[in-house]
Amino acid sequence: xxxxxxxxxxxxxxxxxxxxxxxxxxxxxxxxxxxxxxxxxxxxxxxxxxxxxxxxxxxxxxxxxxxxxxxxxxxxxxxxxxxxxxxxxxxxxxxxxxxxxxxxxxxxxxxxxxxxxxxxxxxxxxxxxxxxxxxxxxxxxxxxxxxxxxxxxxxxxxxxxxxxxxxxxxxxxxxxxxxxxxxxxxxxxxxxxxxxxxxxxxxxxxxxxxxxxxxxxxxxxxxxxxxxxxxxxxxxxxxxxxxxxxxxxxxxxxxx
Amino acid sequence: xxxxxxxxxxxxxxxxxxxxxxxxxxxxxxxxxxxxxxxxxxxxxxxxxxxxxxxxxxxxxxxxxxxxxxxxxxxxxxxxxxxxxxxxxxxxxxxxxxxxxxxxxxxxxxxxxxxxxxxxxxxxxxxxxxxxxxxxxxxxxxxxxxxxxxxxxxxxxxxxxxxxxxxxxxxxxxxxxxxxxxxxxxxxxxxxxxxxxxxxxxxxxxxxxxxxxxxxxxxxxxx
Numbered sequence: 001x002x003x004x005x006x007x008x009x010x011x012x013x014x015x016x017x018x019x020x021x022x023x024x025x026x027x028x029x030x031x032x033x034x035x036x037x038x039x040x041x042x043x044x045x046x047x048x049x050x051x052x053x054x055x056x057x058x059x060x061x062x063x064x065x066x067x068x069x070x071x072x073x074x075x076x077x078x079x080x081x082x083x084x085x086x087x088x089x090x091x092x093x094x095x096x097x098x099x100x101x102x103x104x105x106x107x108x109x110x111x112x113x114x115x116x117x118x119x120x121x122x123x124x125x126x127x128x129x130x131x132x133x134x135x136x137x138x139x140x141x142x143x144x145x146x147x148x149x150x151x152x153x154x155x156x157x158x159x160x161x162x163x164x165x166x167x168x169x170x171x172x173x174x175x176x177x178x179x180x181x182x183x184x185x186x187x188x189x190x191x192x193x194x195x196x197x198x199x200x201x202x203x204x205x206x207x208x209x210x211x212x213x214x215x216x217x218x219x220x221x222x223x224x225x226x227x228x229x230x231x232x233x234x235x236x237x238x239x240x241x242x243x244x245x246x247x248x249x250x251x252x253x254x255x256x
Numbered sequence: 257x258x259x260x261x262x263x264x265x266x267x268x269x270x271x272x273x274x275x276x277x278x279x280x281x282x283x284x285x286x287x288x289x290x291x292x293x294x295x296x297x298x299x300x301x302x303x304x305x306x307x308x309x310x311x312x313x314x315x316x317x318x319x320x321x322x323x324x325x326x327x328x329x330x331x332x333x334x335x336x337x338x339x340x341x342x343x344x345x346x347x348x349x350x351x352x353x354x355x356x357x358x359x360x361x362x363x364x365x366x367x368x369x370x371x372x373x374x375x376x377x378x379x380x381x382x383x384x385x386x387x388x389x390x391x392x393x394x395x396x397x398x399x400x401x402x403x404x405x406x407x408x409x410x411x412x413x414x415x416x417x418x419x420x421x422x423x424x425x426x427x428x429x430x431x432x433x434x435x436x437x438x439x440x441x442x443x444x445x446x447x448x449x450x451x452x453x454x455x456x457x458x459x460x461x462x463x464x465x466x467x468x469x470x471x472x473x474x475x476x477x478x479x
Contacts, residue, residue: 055383056382092383093383114385118385159380
């Protein structure tokens with residue numbers, strides 16, 4: 001695997017409620033541009049928090065996040081705010097589990113809002129790009145629909161398309177299929193696979209073991225705010241090193 | 257009982273009542289223009305991270321919510337000119353008093369609506385790189401407005417009724433005309449009944465709008 005310095009996290013400390021709830025105590029992580037990192041683990045283990053910290057949604061207490069060797073998020077001294085490089089933040093896209101689309105806008109409206117208002121793109125051009133994107137993922141006929149008229153799977157696919165409108169260099173998915181009916185999971189998975197095939201680096205938190213086994217380049221097991229184990233999927237699933245990891249895998253696969 | 261109901265007297269001078277109604281409607285509409293727009297701004301101030309801003313805005317809202325509207329109107333009419341040496345005409349004073357009162361109530365309605373917006377929308381806005389100005393105008397305001405509409409309309413109807421209080425400071429609105437007419441004709445029952453029906457005839461259709469909007473909202477916004 002080539003250079004690991006696409007995304008680099010060093011010494012990440014994060015707590016909630018002024019230190020009462022410790023989430024991370026010195027987490028390190030490296031990711032290369034070819035990586036598709038899937039993070040699995042029990043609820044409350046810190047997986048979503050990790051993604052939120054990388055997105056800049058939650059402040060970090062200590063440590064540094066770098067992208068391409070440049071400082072992206074650095075913890076401030078003591079109670080000062082984090083220093084976030086907004087230019088880099090704009091290159092990171094994220095899709096969430098619930099309520100992602102803006103309900104008062106149509107699908108097209110959702111897609112063009114950010115490019116038009118925050119990137120100064122002309123509405124006509126943005127609409128063209130949005131339509132092309134929707135066509136590419138089979139959602140063109142829903143362009144003028146409102147989110148309430150879409151199925152859960154369609155909503156998530158539109159949410160992914162909305163993030164792609166900003167041409168991110170890193171995509172993060174926070175349990176995007178966890179709230180969907182099983183039969184709707186496939187269409188979202190399919191879209192993520194297509195993105196993967198086009199070489200999009202991604203960090204995915206999921207309970208979808210199929211994706212972890214077949215699409216990930218690396219799988220990490222995160223529990224209690226620590227990445228207990230990580231490795232290449234085949235090795236990871238057939239020979240987990242820790243008993244904890246083994247138990248988790250067995251339980252999740254049994255439930256599937 | 258010796259009193260015989262005779263609506264002729266009340267209806268004979270109906271045009272005077274209509275003149276008063278025009279003033280009442282003018283007060284209501286202008287007060288609402290103020291209350292609907294400023295209310296949102298005040299709601300944002302109440303939720304400001306800056307403490308002094310938050311306290312000032314909250315004090316404003318609590319003052320207008322926790323004192324009788326009549327006292328607020330009297331205060332505007334008599335105290336403000338004396339304290340600040342400003343002399344505005346009666347209708348303007350009325351609009352200011354009623355408008356600020358409505359702003360305070362609407363601010364609470366907007367605040368509740370804003371806080372009801374799922375946090376995920378704010379997360380999504382950050383993930384999309386939307387600045388707070390864009391986010392407030394394009395994401396928060398449209399949703400907060402839709403959610404607050406039933407309460408805002410109810411407040412508007414309340415304001416319409418509350419305009420009657422300006423009659424006590426000699427603004428010639430519908431209630432003032434009603435009082436004048438009832439004393440002239442010695443027919444308080446008939447006069448005030450007719451006037452009550454006028455208030456009702458205007459308020460009722462507007463209150464039906466609330467039901468219409470609530471139904472439309474639940475259809476459109478599934479989350």
